[in-house]
Amino acid sequence: MSTYHLTTPLSDADIEKLNIGDVIFLTGDLTTGRDDVHMRVIKQGKQCPVDLKGNAVFHAGPIMRKNDDGSYDVVSIGPTTSMRMEECEAEFLKETGVKVIVGKGGMGPKTTQGCKDNKAIHTIFPGGCAVVAACEVEKVDGVEWLDLGMPEAMWKMKVKEFGPLIVSIDAHGNNLIDNNKVIFNERKAPIVEEISAKLDFLD
Amino acid sequence: MSDSTNNSTEVINKLSDLLSSFICYSSSHLPDDVLNKLKEMREVETEGFSSTIYDAMFNNMEMADKLKRPSCQDTGIVQFFVKVGTNYPYMNLLHEALVESVLKATNDAPLRHNAVQVFDEKNTGNNVGVRVPWIDWEIVPDRDDIEVYFYMAGGGCSLPGMAKVLMPLEGYAGIVKTVFDQMTSYGVNACPPCLVGIGIAGSAEVAAKLSKKALLRPVGSHNENPRGAMMEKELEDGLNKVGLGPGGLRGKLSVMGVNIEQAARHPATLAVGISTACWAHRRSCIKINPDFTYDFLTHKGVTL
Numbered sequence: 170m171s172t173y174h175l176t177t178p179l180s181d182a183d184i185e186k187l188n189i190g191d192v193i194f195l196t197g198d199l200t201t202g203r204d205d206v207h208m209r210v211i212k213q214g215k216q217c218p219v220d221l222k223g224n225a226v227f228h229a230g231p232i233m234r235k236n237d238d239g240s241y242d243v244v245s246i247g248p249t250t251s252m253r254m255e256e257c258e259a260e261f262l263k264e265t266g267v268k269v270i271v272g273k274g275g276m277g278p279k280t281t282q283g284c285k286d287n288k289a290i291h292t293i294f295p296g297g298c299a300v301v302a303a304c305e306v307e308k309v310d311g312v313e314w315l316d317l318g319m320p321e322a323m324w325k326m327k328v329k330e331f332g333p334l335i336v337s338i339d340a341h342g343n344n345l346i347d348n349n350k351v352i353f354n355e356r357k358a359p360i361v362e363e364i365s366a367k368l369d370f371l372d
Numbered sequence: 373m374s375d376s377t378n379n380s381t382e383v384i385n386k387l388s389d390l391l392s393s394f395i396c397y398s399s400s401h402l403p404d405d406v407l408n409k410l411k412e413m414r415e416v417e418t419e420g421f422s423s424t425i426y427d428a429m430f431n432n433m434e435m436a437d438k439l440k441r442p443s444c445q446d447t448g449i450v451q452f453f454v455k456v457g458t459n460y461p462y463m464n465l466l467h468e469a470l471v472e473s474v475l476k477a478t479n480d481a482p483l484r485h486n487a488v489q490v491f492d493e494k495n496t497g498n499n500v501g502v503r504v505p506w507i508d509w510e511i512v513p514d515r516d517d518i519e520v521y522f523y524m525a526g527g528g529c530s531l532p533g534m535a536k537v538l539m540p541l542e543g544y545a546g547i548v549k550t551v552f553d554q555m556t557s558y559g560v561n562a563c564p565p566c567l568v569g570i571g572i573a574g575s576a577e578v579a580a581k582l583s584k585k586a587l588l589r590p591v592g593s594h595n596e597n598p599r600g601a602m603m604e605k606e607l608e609d610g611l612n613k614v615g616l617g618p619g620g621l622r623g624k625l626s627v628m629g630v631n632i633e634q635a636a637r638h639p640a641t642l643a644v645g646i647s648t649a650c651w652a653h654r655r656s657c658i659k660i661n662p663d664f665t666y667d668f669l670t671h672k673g674v675t676l
Contacts (some may be wrong), residue, residue: 350557356615
């Protein structure tokens, strides 16, 4: 397990050196994109309004505050459940050239394959830690697709030492959370059996 | 305006101001029981990524308090569970005051805009929509006060939610299997350590509703039936042995607890409902008297 400090844009070589369990702190461009952005770009075939090539996409729906001059500040921005994007993520990586996905929880086999094919990674920011994350955002560069509403819009941000980001899917076909789930499921069966035996309440 | 209209406006303003402050505070601060449980779990969870995650969680709570911001960006779709005394004098104004409090808190906290109108597929931008805020009413005889339970149910912790009707021959073992299957799949992504709410009843919608009410009970409280309490303990210990750890990144523990609520079932059905609360379980309860004095039951010693 190693720690890396990376700056966008990222190359294939930057990504290939990373392995599951590594920890990253990211500096540079970070743009939010979640359910509706994936729906528009992949299912509806709309042009992504932000150039994400070599950059990072954040599965997050922030709380933003609009200033009098029309600019925005981030109030709270933590990761959302990445698994919701599983259906479209591999195609999204191919379409946009995104190198780093930031979210929470695991993603499935399609994304694992997509990360391998497109030299990309999925990373986990600690869930529910939205004020910590907001304080690692230096600046909000702007917003696209605001018609989708505050959580679903694409917020373009500059971040500094954004993390800790734990690599959960690397570009070599490894998936940390899937590995964990194998362990959880092995442990589960005998425990369920043991508890069930104690719960026959009928006289 | 007539005197009675003036009076109504004043009551709605007073109530909604108080409730809005209550919502804002609840968005930044966990209830005492949840906080104490997390402190206890942090002492045990010291291996692997556990310390990294717990450090971030506690750092986040400190910063949310200091900066007066919602601790999690997902401030949920607002749900109120209200116990209303039959002698409460402002029963006819309460619904309006609750909706008004959500509009105020959306601006003041600020809360994230989370009400998306079904079919229109548009975010209302103010957290008010069809049947939202969702309000669950309970009538309490011979009381003149109200108890308002507030719960910010985020999307992440709502995803594992489910209800299904088992055959009685599947027995309580069927419930155990359902809970474990859900927690080792969806539960891993729901910001563990979670509080697991389980409803057991005769039909799916009753079980589902009771599973949410179970989450309103404090962490560490027990089902009033000794067998129910035993089942809670068995499930809690069993889930902890699976070792989901904070964030699903493995550890020594999995859950803050398991709370079960039940209703008598039909002889031919055994329905189970599951709701999960993430570690940032922003549940709160305030008792409000007719003179607008209050007791903030979940956050002792806090003045709004």
